[in-house]
Amino acid sequence: MACCRTFDHHPQPLIGPSILNSNLALLASECEKLLKAGADYLHLDVMDGQFVPNLTFGHPVVKCLRSELGPKPFFDMHMMVACPEKWIEPMADAGANLYTFHLEAASDVESIIRKIKESGMKVGVGIKPGTSVESVLPYASLVDMVLVMTVEPGFGGQKFMEPMMAKVELLRKQFPKLNLEVDGGVGPTTIDVCAKAGANMIVSGTAVINSSDPGAVMNSMREKVAACLS
Ligand SMILES: O=C(CO)[C@H](O)[C@H](O)COP(=O)(O)O
Numbered sequence: 001m002a003c004c005r006t007f008d009h010h011p012q013p014l015i016g017p018s019i020l021n022s023n024l025a026l027l028a029s030e031c032e033k034l035l036k037a038g039a040d041y042l043h044l045d046v047m048d049g050q051f052v053p054n055l056t057f058g059h060p061v062v063k064c065l066r067s068e069l070g071p072k073p074f075f076d077m078h079m080m081v082a083c084p085e086k087w088i089e090p091m092a093d094a095g096a097n098l099y100t101f102h103l104e105a106a107s108d109v110e111s112i113i114r115k116i117k118e119s120g121m122k123v124g125v126g127i128k129p130g131t132s133v134e135s136v137l138p139y140a141s142l143v144d145m146v147l148v149m150t151v152e153p154g155f156g157g158q159k160f161m162e163p164m165m166a167k168v169e170l171l172r173k174q175f176p177k178l179n180l181e182v183d184g185g186v187g188p189t190t191i192d193v194c195a196k197a198g199a200n201m202i203v204s205g206t207a208v209i210n211s212s213d214p215g216a217v218m219n220s221m222r223e224k225v226a227a228c229l230s
């Protein structure tokens with residue numbers, strides 16, 4: 001099981017299933033199944049209907065999930081919200097471990113990073129497909145993780161955008177110790193390019209959830225990432 005320690009060392013291969021397309025009415029048991037099958041962390045997609053044209057859940061659900069699952073599982077909050085600063089304290093209080101906001105939604109990036117750190121959570125910053133990698137470079141040394149979106153945020157089950165790998169390559173080259181996450185359309189058919197580009201945190205939704213053997217899918221992706229990191 002991953003924990004905050006993960007972010008204090010050289011990047012590790014970590015698989016974080018996205019529960020977006022799972023049965024949300026059975027959220028806790030779906031998460032338990034994924035953790036038992038070998039998930040390193042849980043990627044929880046928060047959408048507010050403003051930053052993206054879709055709506056999921058917020059901190060009250062995360063708080064209940066924490067209480068159901070106990071203190072161990074690592075919660076990676078993918079905050080697809082228009083006002084990222086608004087939810088920092090509620091998410092920290094709900095038991096979130098990593099708070100990833102979108103650069104496009106932030107008016108004062110450094111202040112948001114500082115507030116997240118003060119709340120005790122790790123910090124991630126994400127960029128949408130249309131956002132240049134150059135725009136995130138000034139913040140890469142201030143955060144624990146950079147998320148490169150490989151689909152337009154808002155929905156699971158979309159097609160992987162391979163041109164985004166150039167962003168991952170550049171970030172890995174300039175920041176060898178940084179955690180780099182890819183999210184969107186990642187699964188057995190797209191993991192190779194992600195691993196070769198240098199991603200170490202792999203979000204995978206439908207490819208894991210729809211598989212008859214989620215554990216095997218996650219293990220195989222982890223091995224591919226590990227082979228490229230070493
Ligand atoms: O952030 C997301 C969408 O905005 C999801 O994390 C992502 O789409 C995962 O699902 P899939 O692997 O099915 O694409």
Ligand SMILES: [Fe+2]
Binds near residue numbers: 018043044045183203
């Ligand atoms: Fe996500």
